[in-house]
Amino acid sequence: MTVFNFSAGPAVLPKEVLQRAAAEMLDWHGSGMSVMEMSHRGSEFISIADKAEADLRTLMSIGDDYEVLFLQGGAIGENAIVPMNLLGDCKTIDFVNTGEWSKRSIKEAKKYAQVNIAASSEDKSFMYVPERASWKLSPDAAYVHVCTNETIGGVEYQWTPDVGAVPLVADMSSHILSRLVDVSKYGVIYGGAQKNVGPAGLTLVIVRKDLLDRALAITPSAFHWKEQAESDSMLNTPPTYAIYIAGMVFEWLLAQGGLAAIEKKNIAKAKLLYDALDASQLYYNPVRKEDRSRMNVPFKLRDESLDGAFLKGAQQRGLLQLKGHRSVGGMRASIYNAMPIEGVQALVDYLREFERNPAK
Ligand SMILES: *Cc1c(COP(=O)(O)O)cnc(C)c1O
DSSP: OOOEEOOSSSOOOOHHHHHHHHHTSSOSTTSSSOGGGSOTTSHHHHHHHHHHHHHHHHHHTOOTTEEEEEESSHHHHHHHHHHHHHOTTOOEEEEEEOSHHHHHHHHHHTTTSEEEEEEEOGGGTTOSOOOGGGOOOOTTEEEEEEESEETTTTEEOSSOOOOTTSOEEEEOTTTTTSSOOOGGGOSEEEEETTTTTSSTTOEEEEEEGGGTTOOOTTOOGGGOHHHHHHTTTOSSOOOHHHHHHHHHHHHHHHHTTHHHHHHHHHHHHHHHHHHHHHTOSSEEOOSOGGGBOSSEEEEEESSGGGHHHHHHHHHHTTEEOOBOOTTTOSEEEEOOTTSOHHHHHHHHHHHHHHHHSOOO
């Protein structure tokens, strides 16, 4: 049976990448070693890390005025690491609160700084992105933080906020590499790898070089961006195997035509699924249409007593991990880059079939 994995993360990876990893598991390119067994300072692994960084730079058109760091700690770690690295002499950070992951980053930042909520969509259960004109930015903020794709709520920025001279910082964990992004509009872009990039354990940080001298003295060396930049992300042992897999995902994306090509596919996949939900009497997605995420599609059954039967039938058809986040219930289909449109079509077919005949 063909299986389609809709997990929000750790999530589906391209089959081709996993097959290559399997073939190279015991002997990487005639080295006689698995990548897991290599010194991070050996020429073999350095070549893997350098290629991964170069390919990521090509994919996202990252300029020379940005550092690309391969770190550990995940996005929740980075929620604390970002303020430590960017606060400098400032006291305040502006946040736009669009849901659960915004709230997590606010919670961490409060340990180091005064937080100003410049805008929030809490008034409508986080079902939209507040218009830029409504944001109340502070004049002296160290930076403005946004979560550009709320993985749990399924809310995504379809536009890039203009915040003037203040650095814009974005948690892009769950949609990085899913669409074209103008990196030059951001001071920092960060994200955990396990949604759309590779295995858990790797955290991507893309930081403009002129922001590297603002770290608080208490910043741990392993999380100090400038020290890590000066050590090519090898101040501590980097997550070597995760970098290797991510590097193959970058190659996979480049081979398909890069981010413009994958964005087209992602638009088509999201349309297929949202159109099916909108056409149905049983299912609904509550997010404002223009702010719907192309990556994470939460939906509910109007009759919640059918949830169990729905999930059971999905599992039997090889449609895996559709259960919604424990905080919101319902269902969630994550349709990252590595989910083929055939998987979305199989889900849509099942949605229709179950609506016609919901086996109680
Ligand atoms: C998953 C996720 C996180 C948390 O990532 P961890 O790797 O568990 O720290 C943070 N932000 C967003 C947007 C996410 O999707």
